[in-house]
Amino acid sequence: xxxxxxxxxxxxxxxxxxxxxxxxxxxxxxxxxxxxxxxxxxxxxxxxxxxxxxxxxxxxxxxxxxxxxxxxxxxxxxxxxxxxxxxxxxxxxxxxxxxxxxxxxxxxxxxxxxxxxxxxxxxxxxxxxxxxxxxxxxxxxx
Amino acid sequence: xxxxxxxxxxxxxxxxxxxxxxxxxxxxxxxxxxxxxxxxxxxxxxxxxxxxxxxxxxxxxxxxxxxxxxxxxxxxxxxxxxxxxxxxxxxxxxxxxxxxxxxxxxxxxxxxxxxxxxxxxxxxxxxxxxxxxxxxxxxxxxxxxxx
Numbered sequence: 001x002x003x004x005x006x007x008x009x010x011x012x013x014x015x016x017x018x019x020x021x022x023x024x025x026x027x028x029x030x031x032x033x034x035x036x037x038x039x040x041x042x043x044x045x046x047x048x049x050x051x052x053x054x055x056x057x058x059x060x061x062x063x064x065x066x067x068x069x070x071x072x073x074x075x076x077x078x079x080x081x082x083x084x085x086x087x088x089x090x091x092x093x094x095x096x097x098x099x100x101x102x103x104x105x106x107x108x109x110x111x112x113x114x115x116x117x118x119x120x121x122x123x124x125x126x127x128x129x130x131x132x133x134x135x136x137x138x139x140x141x142x
Numbered sequence: 143x144x145x146x147x148x149x150x151x152x153x154x155x156x157x158x159x160x161x162x163x164x165x166x167x168x169x170x171x172x173x174x175x176x177x178x179x180x181x182x183x184x185x186x187x188x189x190x191x192x193x194x195x196x197x198x199x200x201x202x203x204x205x206x207x208x209x210x211x212x213x214x215x216x217x218x219x220x221x222x223x224x225x226x227x228x229x230x231x232x233x234x235x236x237x238x239x240x241x242x243x244x245x246x247x248x249x250x251x252x253x254x255x256x257x258x259x260x261x262x263x264x265x266x267x268x269x270x271x272x273x274x275x276x277x278x279x280x281x282x283x284x285x286x287x288x289x
Contacts, residue, residue, distance in 0.1 A: 028267075035267040036274045104251055108258045108270055115259035120194050123255065124177040 001135075003128055008074045010125035014110065015071040017117055025109050026064030027057045032105040040098055067106070070133050078136045089140035096141070099134030106130060144279050146221050153272040157257065157265075158218050166260070167211030168204040170253045172197050178248050184241060210249070217280050224283040232287035243285035250277025 003011070018025055033040050034049055034056075047055045066084055073080035088094060107126060111118045118126070146154075175182050176194045185191065188202040197203055213231065220227040235241045254273055258265045 032267045032270055036271040104254070105270075107255050108265070111255045111258035112262050112265050115262065118255070118259060120173050120176040120198065123173060124194075127177050 001128060001131060003074065003125070003132060006121070007125035007128055010122045011071050011074060011129045014117060014122060014126055015068055017114065018110075021113075022064040022068050023057070023061040025060075025106070025113070026062070026067075027060030028109045029102065029106045030056050030060045030063065032108060033102055036105065037098075037101045040101060043092070043094055043098075063102070067130075067133065070136075071129070074129070077132055078139065081133065081136050085137050085140050088137045093141070094137075096134070096138045099130075099137060103127070103130035103134060143222070144224070144275075149268075150272045150275070151221065153269050154218060154221070154276060157261065157269060157273065158215070160261075161211075161257070163211045163215060164204075164208045166253075166256055167207035167209070167214075169207070170249065170256045171207030171210060172200075172203050173252045173256065174245075174249050175203065177252065181245055181248065184239065184245075211253075214253075214280065217276075217283070224279060225286050228280070228283040229287055232284050235284060236288040243281060243288060246281035246284050247278070250274075250281050253277060 015022070031051070034044075041049055044059075047053065047059070049056060066081065069080050070077045078085070107118070107123070107130070110126065111123075172194075175185070175191060175197050182191050185202075185206075188200060188206075190196040190200060191203075216227055217224055235243075254270060254277065257273060258270070261269075
């Protein structure tokens with residue numbers, strides 16, 4: 001799956017619009033993921049997952065920053081996320097199915113906060129981008 | 143059998159009550175065909191699906207989207223009896239339409255995003271969780287008679 005020039009522009013456009021709110025988007029994405037897919041909580045036994053949790057906010061900020069970084073280096077996502085890819089392969093070992101779940105929740109956050117931004121074309125591009133990020137993060141698993 | 147709490151039933155009916163089935167169905171199906179273009183394989187006779195604009199404006203897509211979401215409404219009216227409700231539809235999708243059940247999950251996810259865009263903040267995490275459960279259960283019921 002390859003990101004076209006149009007896809008890359010669409011994705012950059014989304015993140016430009018999100019701007020400084022990326023942290024909030026990240027936190028809400030996680031909140032929705034834990035609520036919708038409770039099995040994802042198994043990766044965070046050490047977290048307080050109650051609503052408004054500072055740990056979830058902090059982690060959401062990290063997740064969002066990684067997505068922003070990938071979008072800013074969209075021509076070389078695997079280069080940009082190489083260290084994160086190592087981390088996921090060696091230490092975190094989050095099962096690959098979960099990246100789709102996170103992606104779905106991120107799309108829901110974008111849709112609910114910015115319905116006019118998420119045209120069908122942008123939706124397609126963003127979905128592809130999120131798939132690409134998941135692929136990179138699991139690329140070194142075996 | 144799937145258990146639905148009173149809160150879940152409330153979240154389902156309050157959202158569904160505000161859904162324009164024709165618009166929402168058309169949009170969900172169009173987005174399915176745009177975001178996951180391989181799903182177009184089932185719609186060779188729909189005419190022009192060559193671009194997002196063509197897909198969105200395609201009257202067959204609109205009509206079929208409305209049909210699909212109207213059927214979804216049947217599920218909502220029969221939450222405690224989904225497998226039976228969808229028994230014949232399941233056989234149809236397997237024996238005649240030959241649709242991989244993965245496509246039901248894809249459409250379900252797309253529907254959630256359409257609802258989120260429509261309802262904004264009102265589409266709370268609890269709402270999303272309930273509706274993801276619903277689309278998952280509907281997909282499961284539609285796949286139940288596959289053999």
